[in-house]
Amino acid sequence: MFTTGSKLFIGASVLAIVAAVAFGVSYDGAAAWTAAIGLISVSIALLFLMAINFWVRDSNVGGMDSDATTTSAAAQERPSNSMWPAVGAFGGALVAVGLVATPVVFKAGIVVLLIALFEWLVQAWADRASSDRRFNASVRGRIMHPLEFPVLGAVGLTVIIYSFSRIMLFLSKESGPAVFIIVASLITLGGFLFASRPTVKTSVIAGICTIGTLGLVSTGAVMAIDGERSMHEYPTVSTEPAVCASNEETEVDEKGSQGVAAKSNVAATIIFNADGELYGQQVGMGEYSRTVTLQRSNPSQIMFRNLSDETVRLTANMGAFEVDVNGTKVTEKPVTCTTLVKPDGRQMMTLVFPKSSPPNGASLEPYTFVVPGVDAATVEIVVP
Amino acid sequence: MLGLTAASAAVLAGCAKDAPQDTWQPKGENAQKIHDLQWPVFLVAGIVGVIVMVAVGYAVVRFRDKGQPMPEQSHGKPALEIALTILPALILVGVGIPTVSTIFDLADTSDTECIVNVTGQQWWWEYDYPAQEGCGGISDPIVTSGQLVIPANTNVLLRLTSRDVIHSFWIPALNGKKDTVPGRVHTLRMQANQPGIYAGQCTEFCGLSHANMKMEAVALNPDDFQTWVANQLESYVAPEAGSQAALGEAAFTANCAYCHQVNGLSSTAPDGTVTPVLANPDQFVVSGSAPNLTHLMTRNTFAGATWDLLTDECRDRVWNASPEEFGALYLQGVTAECLNAVDLREWIRNAPAKKPMYASDAQKANSGGKVRGMPALGLNETQIDQIIAYLLERN
Amino acid sequence: MAIIERPSTPALAGSGAPAVVTPSQAYGVLKRPVSTTGWRSWVFTVDHKKLGIMYGVVAMFFFLVGGVEALLIRLQLAGPEGTVLSAGLYNEMFTMHATTMVFLFVMPMAAAFANYLVPLQIGARDVAFPRINAFGFWCFLAGGLFLNTSWLLGGAADGGWFMYQPNANALFSPSHGVDFWGLGLQITGIASLTGAINLIVTILNMRAPGMTLMKMPIFTWMILVIQFLLVFAIPVITVALFLLMFQREFGATFFDVSAGADPLLWQHLFWIFGHPEVYILVLPGFGIVSEVLPVFSRKPLFGYRFVVFSGAAIGFVGWGVWAHHMFASGLGPVSVAVFSVATMLIAIPTGVKIVNWTLTMWGGKIWFTTSMLFAIGLVVEFTIGGLSGVTHAVAPSDTQQTDTYYIVAHFHYTIFGGAVLGLFAGFYYWWPKMFGKMLSERLGKWNFWLMIIGMNLTFGPMHIIGLQGQPRRMMNWTEARAGEGFFNLGFWNRVASVGSFVIAIGVAVFLLNVWQTHKKSSKTPKAPLDPWDARSLEWMTASPPKEHNFDAIPTVHALDEFFHRKYEVDHDTGEVRKVATGEEILAAEEAKADKHIHLPSPSYWPIILAFALPLMGYGVIYNRLLIVAGGLVVLLAMFGWALEPSVADDSDYDPPADGGGSNKELATIG
Structure with a gap:
């Protein structure tokens, strides 16, 4: 039931707990607490790794197969390209900058690091699923797309809505509706044009949408920095x-x-x-x-x-x-x-x-x- | 069934023994307008219904399977279809035009001469008459409940609203119903052709005791109405010292006057200072209101017009009185021999047991410590006797 | 011989071929539920026919629940000052009777027929989104059960099914009943909404070759109209229910007068949903009788196009009449006049339908089966309901009638007379199709006459009671206001109560009929393939239909395709000759059986996702942590759902016992 890899981690985490107990018994004071907490954290981390190993069955495909020479991880092609090391490095950099500058950047860095870590794990696992890279990519897609698409979609929408709201808040009460009408008309017109020209290349549409989005987001950013128009609610x-x-x-x-x-x-x-x-x-x-x-x-x-x-x-x-x-x-x-x-x-x-x-x-x-x-x-x- | 109902209802309309809330016996101008509009509609609907049923019945009998060959596989005759679409459309145009004109006619309140504010709350109605020139002149505001008293043959404007949930005011013999919505004032025109008493019932579901939220409209000749107004404005007459009623006054002040206002009631402190006793229903009741009992015995009902203050015999006498005799009978109010002491005692003893209400301590916890309806006061029988004796003088 | 294909790849074959580890294997844990027998084959099924039957069974259960509630109401009102129920319990009873009958019986029973029959009628193998279909059913069940658990948890909703504000606020309705009601309907609303989208996509995209919209069976047409009504109506009630939930649970003030709101907002929201809902309830019955009447009159539906367009017209105009529920609520004369006229307008397309049904029978060769009797019953009873509807489209007249028993009589004649009789016509008509057994015609006729007499005894007197001024929703009536003579309330209330028990006996006879038909299933004879000499596509397959519905997707040439394959019409003489039997046509179709038939595979996720919703519902009421727990299950289920391929993998099947190849079941055809 337990795979070799997971057994290793189980053993290691048991050792860590034993060590924690030993520390706790033999020392007292703050040092014992620090050590115990550290060791138990280590043990939890090890158990987490054990769970991953157990879940992905050591990333070992058909380990007992007779023809493991052709199918095992060792016999596979080199792993596919990956952006996660770079993203991870970027996250690390953010953490470092955040520590010096501001906690927000630090937290963002942690989030980026965690994302990179998780994606990296999944990709590494997927790369070993079989020796067929196309199939491996589809395995990764199947497990990650249901997560990635909604999350990215939500983030994208949030950014766009937030940017647009900043624009509307920056504008005066009089010009706001006008701008709203113009933007809405442009979008409707664009949609109408695309619909009436089915032959337009996807890349052109994507390009226009990207430019539009970038314009919206950057304007939003500028106006957010510039601040909202003065608003004050007077009681009636x-x-x-x-x-x-x-x-x-x-x-x-x-x-x-x-x-x-x-x-x-x-x-x-x-x-x-x-x-x-x-x-x-x-x-x-x-x-x-x-x-x-x-x-x-x-x-x-x-x-x-x-x-x-x-x-x-x-x-x-x-x-x-x-x-x-x-x-x-x-x-x-x-x-x-x-x-x-x-x-x-x-x-x-x-x-x-x-x-x-x-x-x-x-x-x-x-x-x-x-x-x-x-x-x-x-x-x-x-x-x- | 509808045709039958419509036909037989039309034939038997006017039969005096029908239920007091019969919608087919208008006793006032407004209800008459509705009735004039509705009976032809019922008639037409009945006729159409009979035609359809005869056609279906004929087809079912005539074209049953008697071994005839397979019928022609016809998909229909568009001309016939169109004709049979236009026909009902024409009938509906015929119905629609008078409908629209009646809607506007009934909504017009410019010709009213008399104003009564009607306020619904769980589960009784309050009527207040602002000081006005109309209604033959009312010098000071009057607050009453249970029975809406109006002058006969006069267009009365009801201004309807509610203190808690939505209720609906309906006196079928006088007009259609109108919802009373908190925060809104709706108007409804009332007119009764003859003096008499007309039954009604709250018709918008308003919670636990919806069924026990009734009302009655009483129409009086203008002279009798003036007598009634004068009586309502009469100042307080304290009970004779030492009488049962005087003990009742004390019991009332101690137990009932927190919520129920009796105009003119006052209390005398040991040092001789006299202070008026003022009800504070806003501190005890969710709707912030309780019936004003100043002239309780001038009305024939209590507890949301659910029970009669009159014994059955006296009640029948009032309800069956001819229009000529009615005013005098009604203005007698509730006398000692006519008092329905049974229901009134039960009510004072334990009101929530008689009429479902939210008045127990556990239920009060859900509404910020306030009751909806009258709580059980835990009075002993002696106190109840005294209070009834006191109330009997509130005429 | 053909095989229902399950995708297959050479399992870890040697040579240089890449070894394939399929996702479901890779995730290690859950195998797809693939059994075709036993309870698993029902619980995890995505087959529209099994789901249709389950919809039917559960809806029938709730019909009995709602029926018992109705009987208790009638017992209470049988005499003056009824004491069977307390005031609070009575209010809960009529609230839940309406809610149960509308949301948990008529709507899902219509969904049962729609689910089962629409793919068969349009020559498809399943609906467009089979797992969403399963999800819809489980949402309905979960929502219905959740709603009814309120009886055990401090009392059901007591604000009437219309739940007017402010009476349904926490202050005036302190039990959790209204919360259960709102959240339960929210969950069943998901079922309706997903089901609607599913059926619209199915009907628009998956019709057999040659079946244009104007060659589509009329039942499918009516179902299509209903689904559009649902798609637009359910979001309105969803919004209203959210406002209600926030008002009650989170201190919002959407309907709070002292905060400047107007309680009439709720009424508008509720009835903008509520009136189209009425047509949602009644159009399935219309669709069913429009199928049944032609079959048993041996004639095509008279004016098929008119029936289709009048159905669509009802669907459109149905959106412009909601305020006729509010004629007494103080809208002002202009609005009242407009809605009064609009309400009269809707009588026209409804009248068109009655006329067409009558003319369908006219000149026919009528065969009085139980199903036909129910259909004729519908035409007659619905006409009464429709005409009494016209009497209160006249707004001034409505101010005398609204909220009295006259209205109760009216809508029971339309909903019981229109929807329920239609559904029963459907039971008897399609029972042999669905279960391969004929229901007893003898018991069926008892069933029909008991129900028709019962309904007229119950709801007929309510016209009188209502016009005599007895309001609805009153827990008792008094002798003092009952009157005397022919129209006295006492007598007619008693008649209505007796009638309600006659209906109950009628329903019991139906259940007895079902039980008798199926108790010794092996002994009773199989139903003939084409017992009614039917006209539409669903009869062109086995009874009950095979898992994949049709061996070969039929090509459609005409409205009433099956009939036209059986009969030849001589265009000169108009003579109709039988040229083939149903069996022969089926055999011809089976001979052309498709080689490869893809069927969607069962799934765990719909039921898991659906039952996480009531968990969140309890969370809203009792403990916000439960919302989080339920939300996590929802997330997990959605993730699992998204991960799951629509067709089960080879490896989901157990390894064969004999060590041979895959044991995926090979269904033989032909």
Whole structure:
């Protein structure tokens, strides 16, 4: 069952363990630990090699065959060309550079080394499968292609997607879509041209694709180094009393993220008009109402429309409650407001009222919508 | 079967003994529009069905194997095929045009005069009436549950939404159903031709006790409706000191008022300060709401309209009342002799045993310590008696 | 005499030839499973016929499971305030009844027929991707079992098969049932998707010479339409199920109102899948009756082209009607009007089919076999379902009917009356082909009448119950709302419950029929080669067909090729004369048997890969480490699969006992 080679490694690893035990018994202190860990690591490595030997049956084909003279490893042609020694050397170099320069390069070097090691092992094994090199190549392909193709494909795609994303992030918000459309059209056009000219040589197509990919990747690299365009997410809704009470300028992202679905069904539209009046509109509840009725314990989508000439915000004062904080009564005034809305702009906010408005709620103050800075602009909120 | 159903349903429509949720007996303008649209469709479908079945039956009998020679191997007659494709298309055009016009007609809510907000939650309905000019004038908001009270012969706008999952509001005799979706407000027009009581049922599957989420719509003459509104807005009358009901008030405040609001209820501290008792259902219930019990005994049902507050006899009297007598009967509310104390006792004693709900401690663990539905309160029989006596005065 | 060729190379012959060590030998460990008998020949098979039979057996098992669930529901509703099931259990029961019947019975049973018959009908030796075919079956089984283990692990899904948000969220449905449901359907979805691609490639590429698309048997046509529906519908539900999984398991907020989402998104996603799904369920039945009616009327299908195009039209228009499931959900009048009209449109191609079936029988010479009875039953019952469908295509009318028993009646008339009756017609029609034994016609007729009476007793009264306002999915109904007189709910609910047991007896008779036919297999006579005087290609081979289907791939000259080889039509008089028997035609084909027939070899990997998926499913629910474990098995299986040549190597066969040459089995032909 066990092959000669694997038996050798088993023996060696047993020796290493025995030696580790011996060290452990006879020495103490850090030296013993270092030695034991080292020797056990050696033993594990040896067992790994044993497993490989066992798996590939010592790379020995028909070792017991009578005609081993023609079929055994010894009788085979010289091994085929291999790129793995070179790749391995490159990996080694990376490790060395990484040790001095930066850990990332070191880790990359380790990965390259491991890949080279594994590929080398498989190729060496495949080269001995038979004396027919074509067959050997197919054996290698059969075992390695299912690994190599998906991995290379994934890496390639990642690189391309990452590069492209860097390009899109570098471009301004305005030029981004244009570039996207141009690139997409070029790719579609190229695909169309290839399809309509089936006689075009594969090498030409491959060449064009390679150039395109290289262009994309290099542009991506340049733009990644140059950095992304400045992006800053502005909240569309604030619950800071200080912000909500003031009318000072804050940054506004007009296209800031808002629940898209929120717009599909507004519970109330609150309008601030040119005469400085605030009023509410609700489905079926009149056009110009100074009161809006909203449900309790239920998210209500509110749309604020600014029809005045000023830049204003809408603030929802959601009552005042006495709360017990560590034994002392504190009055809390929950508040929610939109960002500043430019003339003719609109803004959504979602409100939830856990308690009824007075008189049945515990609130000490009524609930209101106000526009800070405009005294008369008040709409009462009734939460039954 | 369909043809039979359609035909016999058409013949027997109007038979008063049918189920209260019969979809073929419209009692309001909107349901009537649907009905006017649907019965011809049923008729046409029935006729087509009969034709197909007769044709199949004839072919099966006429062309059975009687030893005739092999039939001609014909692959069909395109002209006949095309004709038989166009025919159903024409029928469907005939159905489609009135369908589209009715869809838009029913969706129009511009002619409504009265607004009620309807909110679904597991597993009961809350109705709140905003202060408004409509409905004959309502000065302060009214919150009620179980029975939707509307003025008869008035176009009422229901604004439907939900506090937890999707429910669907359906009073078959008055209009088709409309889902209540959290975060959305849907509108539905309601109109009842005559005073009366109309049954309904939540029709969007909403969890454990979906079957126990019923509702009733009550239509009253405008005068009676005003009486009802005035009664709903009446201020709190505390029970007579020392009475059973007064003990009940204390028991209610101690056990029920965490979730159930009774407007005007207050508690007096030993030092004599009077503070209003305010329910905080948002701290105990997932949906953040529990029925307002201020005028419980003006409605005939409880627990999601699943059980009646009236005894069977009194209930039948209300349900079978003529439109003229109905208003007066309904406005009597639940009197001591009509009270269905059996179901109410069982409910107060152990609600989850009567109606499946998520109210046990183990179940609460899954929803952040909050219940869905009413928990078992562990009250003793004396307390239950007192609470019932107290509730009986909430009229 | 010809030999089913297994590739062979001179084994380590001496001389200078390079010694060949084949990969499977080189890897040392796993040999290909090559046995042709015993359980291994089934578990590792890639033969479309064996897979078809296994699909059928498992689907039949789930049919019984779903049937028991239905009976429990009907027991609960037989009287007022039913107490057979608790509220929670009732909700699980109707959720799982629908899920089981849709995903674990009708779809896989259609897959059973498609798998078994499509290659035979188009004159191919197997499907295009045999191992993917096996993978699909095992995914279906793995997913179905995974789904049903939820009964034992804290309760099945309880949100209804539509699993509306937010009711199916963890807050409102705290058991793991919905997770099992989502992940289980994800796994069976893989089965549907791979199967669909496989059959599309098979049908488009592997038809016998001469078989143009317009000479393709109608069943194959309908299967082709269904596979396209699946290819486009399954990805939608896959996305929806992923959203559901992330919402429940990983704290996403796709349907969370307070985070600005709209729960109606789920409904749109579900029904964009769900409505094409309805046609996925019913078109196989249509295909089967379109085969059965012509055979037993002794006439070609009336308007073959119209039936094909109406099938395709149903497939297309089926994508534009999903929102008719949402007429009451508050879409707004414009959307409702558009979808209402589109829904009426789809009645036209459906009507075309009914007309064509009727006209196929018209002027024929009708032979009332059990199969034919089921087919006629389908035409009648489906018509009822189709017409009641028109009544709620009228959207305002639908707002009164939706979510009541009227809808339950409607879709049971279409799915039981359309799909299930069609499948039973298929059982009786193709049983002799698949198993070489005739099912008893006497028991078959009992089976038919019990089922047809049972279904009308069960689902007919539901029209009344529904129009009387009894909503669906209610765990009980009350006397207070039952009404009196002819239409009272109590009486008709009882009738429906009785009817459901009549159906159950009908199904039991079918099982008895199968058992009787096969219990003393050696004694019962073999079925004749061509018992029904059939018309299409699958009858032009032995019953049951040989492993390689056809000794020689037939050349096709006409629609109904087999019929035209048996009969000669005098074009002047229209007289039809029999010129050859099925046996003679088969003998002629066997005489031309191919010398070399390549058949794909069995494989371990499909089943290993498929059963790694539920492992990952349990991982999502219980312990994320299991996901890693399952993922590793998936990787291993995919790697092994990729390594494996499609045809087993010589060395996979055991060395011959007598020391002679290879003992690979030599199948003789002819």
